[in-house]
Amino acid sequence: MHRDSPSAVIALLRAATPLALMAPLAAQTFSTSTQISGGAGSISPEPRLGVLDLELAGETLAGYPHFHYTRTFEIGKRVWMAIDPTRHPAFVGDTADIYVVAHQSVAQWIANGALIDARGAPTTFTFQPGTIQANTVTLDNGTLNADAGDSLGVPYDVIIDFDQDGLLGAGDAIDGFYGEPGFFVVEDPGQPGPHNVIETQYSGGSFLGQDTYYPANLLTLGQLPLVVISHGNGHDYRWYDHIGYHLASWGCIVMSHQNNTQPGPESASVTTLTNTDYLLTNQHLIDNGALVGHIDATRIIWIGHSRGGEGVARAFNKVKTGAYVPVNYKAKDIALVSSIAPTEFLTVAQLTPFDVNYHMFVGASDSDVNGGPTTPIVQSTPIYERSAGDKTFHSIQGAGHADFHNQAGSCWCTGPSLIGKAGTHPVVLSNYLALIKHYTEGNVAARDYFERAYDDFHSASIPSNVIVAAEHKDAVGSGNxxxxxxxxxxxxxxxxxxxxxxxxxxxxxxxxxxxxxxxxxxxxxxxxxxxxxxxxxxxxxxxxxxxxxxxxxxxxxxxxxxxxxxxxxxxxxxxxxxxxxxxxxxxxxxxxxxxxxxxxxxxxxxxxxxxxxxxxxxxxxxxxxxxxxxxxxxxxxxxxxxxxxxxxxxxxxxxxxxxxxxxxxxxxxxxxxxxxxxxxxxxxx
Amino acid sequence: MRNSRWLLTSFAAFAVLAAAGTAWMKAGATEPAASSTAAASGVRGLLFAQPFVLDQSYSHTWRAEQPSVRAGWLLVLDVAPEVVVPQQGYEPVLFVGDQTAERINHGDGSGHLVVIVPSELDHERGEPALDLLAGPIWFGTPRLPEQLDAKGLAEELVAARRAGIKPFAAAKVVEAKQRGGGFIALKDRTELERYAATLVTTWAPDEYDLAQGLLQPLLK
Missing domain, CATH: 2.60.120 (Jelly Rolls)
Incomplete structure (x- = not known):
């Protein structure tokens, strides 16, 4: 997978390639960018003149276009590579060794072009005329290492070693040379992460009750993103253990707080704002100062449920417009706002999320904030529509209003094929982890979880009977x-x-x-x-x-x-x-x-x-x-x-x-x- | 006696809520909430009444004006559980005289609702100025308390009186005050809230966990 323009890299190669160290690369000519193809639709007339940076890794499709070049594979899933012989006729008839190797930067390849296959040995393949189906090769059946600690995705490159010399050199093709690695293998983001979690409950006073989760080995982890959870009306701040433990196990500090929802979402927005500030100001008082130095106040995520979901959208709006001035953070520090089945009491102007990265879950079976046409109050989606930032939306069929928290009792749901918390939580946990990893760490592998169609790619933890409609739109001004x-x-x-x-x-x-x-x-x-x-x-x-x-x-x-x-x-x-x-x-x-x-x-x-x-x-x-x-x-x-x-x-x-x-x-x-x-x-x- | 009063109150409350609900539907605000249909039962009794006074004031977020609070009533009400089932849409606002009441617990299990009712102090009478003998207690129009201003509150009170909702009988009020005891003097809102949480554990033991959420150790 390569997303960046190669021109800068070409310049780097021209300037910095140590010829003696990298004879195969130095011998080739990087004369034009079209020869370093791989962009959609461009075909190199002389692919053997240089290392050809191509899309290779992907998955098969049951119908035309028969192959989907993809970025991310979940552990246990098969990885393929494919070549369309009509675009690369020069390959036809050639026998090559296909390697899956640990990803290297261009500089690393220049320093050492030796190919060490992560699977133990390369796959030898002779390219065929005709179709891409005839040139689709299984690279791995799900055994590649995916352990990236509390990050998501182990990066790999795919190399077609045409001269079968065990070196990346002239004439070889590579997926992962420029920009992104060829592909990533990720752990299932619906499963717990590598860290044990400490949960601590305390109060700073009225509407400052907080339930906080953090990795037990926090001392070794540096600064971590802060996830703030604002519950809904009639809910409790201690009903979000599933999110708290999950995200903390993957390297977040999570704080769920008492939320003043009963007067209305405006009041709820205040408690989101004040609790965030309270934690940042008073972290030295919590667990003997265990959090001090470990909360990154420039990477804050607000998650709100129901009236709390409206509250977090309102809270960002107030910070952005200056209606509220936090002590410890600014609008730009809010990396993501997510509303779960939010109400919509307030006005269009009050509930415009502006350019923040915004996300929304709704349950199609919700009998409370039901998403129906009878009143705006129960229509969550207009808030999503107003967002001008990156935005992602998940509608979960069979999920009720109370299925999003973890307290027993009524699901506040109606309709067929109800999925309960068992079906809802894996959707919530896996997608939150992907979104948070992407928007707080720039994790590229995580993008596939919200960029690709749900049916194409989602966490294996989600039961097969769960139906999700998913949307993602890049921010206004992102270049699309x-x-x-x-x-x-x-x-x-x-x-x-x-x-x-x-x-x-x-x-x-x-x-x-x-x-x-x-x-x-x-x-x-x-x-x-x-x-x-x-x-x-x-x-x-x-x-x-x-x-x-x-x-x-x-x-x-x-x-x-x-x-x-x-x-x-x-x-x-x-x-x-x-x-x-x-x-x-x-x-x-x-x-x-x-x-x-x-x-x-x-x-x-x-x-x-x-x-x-x-x-x-x-x-x-x-x-x-x-x-x-x-x-x-x-x-x-x-x-x-x-x-x-x-x-x-x-x-x-x-x-x-x-x-x-x-x-x-x-x-x-x-x-x-x-x-x-x-x-x-x-x-x- | 209690039953006949209860029936009258129920009928009156239903009338208020029905009228309010009709206007609210015409305004296209929302579909009927479950609580509005059940709200006919309203407030069934006054079980406990204790005046409080604080050293430090706080803002009453259950009104648009967010008045500063230094004193008021802590009440425990006997309510129809179906009226107080929490939901995300509009909920019937609980009024005590000319003030909105802040709910501490839900009350949908026990039927017992602990509330804080802000009031000025009447120094002559030596208790909150909000006279429980004079002011009715009822569930009004489903709406957001934070959007309710003095004008709206006055309209609700007029509608309630027009519907025949009356204050509780003096004997009931006296009985509730006797249960509540005298003034409790507290430092601030935090202490008030924590004290109210102890009332929840007493009057609505099924909401013990909610009360514990209010009683977490204070950071120092």
Missing amino acids: FVVDDFQTNTGTALSSSGTAVTATVTNLVEALMQDLDSSFSWSAAVPMNGMCRAISGDVQRGAVFDFTASATYAVAVLPAQKDFSDDVALGFRACQGTRHPNTDTWNQPASFGVRLEDALGNFSTPIDFGWYGKLTRPYLRTGTGTGSGWANEFGTVRIPMESFTRHNPTFDLTQVVKIHFLFGSVGATLGRIGMDDIEIIAKGN
Whole structure:
């Protein structure tokens, strides 16, 4: 996996390669960046002239494009590598040794190019003509070491040693030379980490009761992120042991506090703020000063549940706007805010999370903050929609309101296929660890847990019956190009980027994503049925349409943005429309096709994104109108850009003129679809 | 006697809540909360009343104005458990006369609710100015206490009186005061809260764990 531009590394090599030490590398010519290919769609005409940095490691797909180059593998899972012979015809017929080695930096490779296979011995393989399937090789069956201590991911590189000399040298290919390692193997983030945990309970006075968890070997661990948990109404600050022990075992300091929820979320936000400050100010009083010097006040995570979930969003808003000035931290020190099934009593302005990295869990079976259309108070999702930072969303089917804490009693849940705490907690724990590792440590391996489709990649601790709809969107200003987010140019014939939209899907409507009739019953008069994504005063728009036969939705690409070859993926989010007759008839997870068109009129082969993960069937909960199906569940789709050239090397990713979404002919044969956030994902995201 | 009073109070409370609930629904604020339908039972009795006074004031967050509190009542109320089941949506606000009451425990198991009711001191009478003989105690409109200001509170009181909700009978108030004993003088809000927690262990033993959460060792 390589995400960074190679140009800087090339310069480094030119300047610093010690020729005597690295003869194979020194002998080659790094003449152009296209020769050091590996970016989507570029093919080196002379791959043997240099070390070729390629995507190699990944996983097989059951259908076209047949292989998914991926970054992270969980321990116990198989790792493959693959070469598309139509993009690398020079490889065909060659026999090579394929190595999996501990990741090295460029400088380390220059110093020592010896290949030592982490599996004990390389795999010898002769490249075949034809398809990528014929050139897919199992690298490991799940035995590679994943122990990275309290970090996530042991990094590896994959090398094709064409001259079989046991050295990385001219003509060899490598996944992991530039930027990121070839791949990571991670421990299951749903399992406890390596540290024993100490729990301590104390009070600093009124609404300063705290339950704090930290690694028992804290003395040896330096400064750690601080996770603050703010409970919900009628809940207790000692009901979050599952999160406290889990995150502390992975190297966090976790503090759950008394939260003043009963007066309302504004009061709750105050206790989040004051308890965070209290801990930072008074850490010398806790456990004989055990925490002193170990809390990193520049890496704070706020997690809130229910009214507390609204409270943490409000708390950040107040710090950001200056309505509250903390003593020991600033807005930039809040690395992540996560709201679990938050209420939404306060105003749009009060509950805008601005640019903080924001996350939300909701339970589709929640009978308290139920996510229904009857009142904004129980609609959590508009808060998520307003976030302009990196944001991630998980909707868990079968999870009730009380399934997110660990106190026995009513689950506050309703609907079919309930999963209880046993199903809910692994989703919570594994995703919190991934998010926190990424946003507090810059852990790259963790990104896959929220960047890839849930069905494509998630913790093995999550029971197989658990259904999760997951979204992730990079921050505004992260470099992605927004083709159409439906926020401007609100007619259906023009994208927000100003390009033409042509569609043969039926009943196409662009509008505010607000369910206006307080009912989930399907009504043609309420096209945004099931879209509990906006309330009065919000601006989040999207598109909805349906199809019962082959149909298309195509959006043109701005000429200035036509070069997709250096981009990572095509991204968008989509959902099935709840209780619509087409959804009810299809009655299963859904997908559709995507293809690109280049300036010469060539089309890429349609890709059914369902091979990566499908859109969930809306949760079959009844009530709030007739029929079955709860709020629409968006899922984020990211199709790797290179996959559009699979077995189709003549397709020109540098000249893309149009993106076509194909309905009826690929994936579901009929359906009702919601669509939003069509983006070109830039390198580095 | 207690039963007939209870029925009257129940009917009146139901009327208040029903009227409030209708207006609230028309405003599109939220769907009916479970507590609003059950709230007809409201406050069934006054079990314990003890005046308190503090050396240091604190802010009463259960009103928009967040008035400073130096004195008030600690009450234990007999309530209909179904009215006080905690939830995340709007909950019926508990009023004592012209003040909102702060709930210390939930009371949904025992039916016993420990509350703090701020009040100025009436130095002539030698007790909080909020006269329990004069002010009714009832569950009003489901809303957020932190958003309730003096105007809204006055409207609630008028509606309650119009609905026939009356203060508890003098004998009941006297009995409750006798159980409560005289003034308790405390240093600050923390001591008040911890004292209230001990009342929870006495009156709502099923919420012992909640009380323990309020009684954690103080850092020094």
